[in-house]
Amino acid sequence: MSANSPNKLFKSELQDMYSAEQQILNALEEMSEEVEDEELREAFSQHREQTQGQIDRLEQVFEKVGMEPEADECKAIGGLIEEHEEFTQKDPSTSELEIFDNVSAQKVEHYEIASYGSLAKLADQLGMDDAGDLLHETLEEEEQTLTKLVNLANDYDYDQLQGEA
Ligand SMILES: [Fe+2]
DSSP states (O other): TTTHHHHHHHHHHHHHHHHHHHHHHHHHHHHHHHHHHOOHHHHHEEEEEEEHHHHHHHHHHHTTOOOOOOOOOOOHHHHHHHHHHHHHHOOOOOOHHHHHHHHHHHHHHHHHHHHHHHHHHHHHHOOOHHHHHHHHHHHHHHHHHHHHHHHHTOOHHHHHHHEEE
């Protein structure tokens, strides 16, 4: 690896997340509209607002490291959104869709936690302290969101789902 590698990796991860967050913003809007469970709906719309803040924070990170904000299409999140489209076309019941949406959102959080964890560590190692602080802040939000989704999923009544099959 060249001496430049950590910088290159940082840049490509940052551009990937800039695309990911924008896709997530739209997906959260759709998901908050299609579920009926109040708590889940609230969790999605709250996280949508948080996601807008995370996009702003990414723009600050670009600025701190002297880069123009630029998105590089995140195919992983795009793939999860495609799977969501496919599932909704199968005409699921409301509770099936709610469970699917919760799990999809958890998958998104795992992706984001891995990416922000790596970005925050790279920023720390490269001595980009301000960028690192911003990335750690977002990482913490993603971890809290994942915990909230897992707690909601633990409350689901899978017996009800069996009755629908
Ligand atoms: Fe996010």
